[in-house]
Amino acid sequence: MNIILISSQSAQAKKIVLTKLHLAIFTGAILTTVLLLALSLNFFSLRYADRIEAPVLKALLVSPQEKRHQKIQSQLHDNLSVMAAKLGEMQAQLLRLDAVSAQLLELSDLESDDFMLDQLPGRGGAYTGMHTEALSFARFERELQTLSGMLDDRSDKLSALETLLRSERLSKRVMPSVMPIETDWYSSGFGFRRDPFTGRRAFHEGVDFPARTGTPIRATAGGVVVYSDRHSEYGNMVEIDHGDEMISRYAHASKLHVEVGQVVTQGQKIAEVGSTGRSTGPHLHFEIRHKDVPQNPSRFLKKPD
The missing domain is CATH 2.70.70.10 (Glucose Permease (Domain IIA))
Structure with a gap:
């Protein structure tokens, strides 16, 4: 590429020859400058956003950060609302399981004190600190869903067991099994x-x-x-x-x-x-x-x- 420069003070024209290398260097310099400016503005907006006094500049720099922050907060709020609803369902399921468990203990003639349904089971052991992993929000949500499914499954199985035990007890009550009179012998057999x-x-x-x-x-x-x-x-x-x-x-x-x-x-x-x-x-x-x-x-x- 040839660039010819003409000056009114000089009768002789100047000629500049730009090769492909010159164009590549020039383009790279422009892109580098734009990138550095963008990074500088981003750093400036994050570091000094709360100190900016100019309303126009503050709106230009802070507004995108606030929007991103508000979007993240909105997503977290929605996720927490869903998890709170799921937690409420699980609490209701636990109350139902406690009631069914108490009925099963009554039907099976077991001692309810041995199971201590009104207390959390004891746990313990030495802490080694090995193989520990921070619980992420996504993993917590997955485990909550898994636990909810397990509660549904256990609830259905316990309800089915309760029905079977009640049916068995009812069968015993309608099956002729107790003596019709108080005696230890009979005078004539079958x-x-x-x-x-x-x-x-x-x-x-x-x-x-x-x-x-x-x-x-x-x-x-x-x-x-x-x-x-x-x-x-x-x-x-x-x-x-x-x-x-x-x-x-x-x-x-x-x-x-x-x-x-x-x-x-x-x-x-x-x-x-x-x-x-x-x-x-x-x-x-x-x-x-x-x-x-x-x-x-x-x-x-x-x-x-």
């Missing part, structure tokens, strides 16, 4: 025997518990009374439906204390021992039938501890 009236071999569909007239007869399990009336052979009789086609039968009673359709609980007094119907003396004839098939009561009944 199965084939000599009929007390005919002397012939006949199948006995229940067990006979001898007792004094008026002795309380109690429901061996909870259920609904489906029969409470006089029977031609069983005399005064009560039948209780326990569900799943399971029925318990109480015969030869002197008095009945329940009515058809009444809901009874395990151990509730339903009648009194007598000798009504086809009977040789005061006793309770007790049967358990499943799908109308007689079952051996000794497989179900348990003597009180």
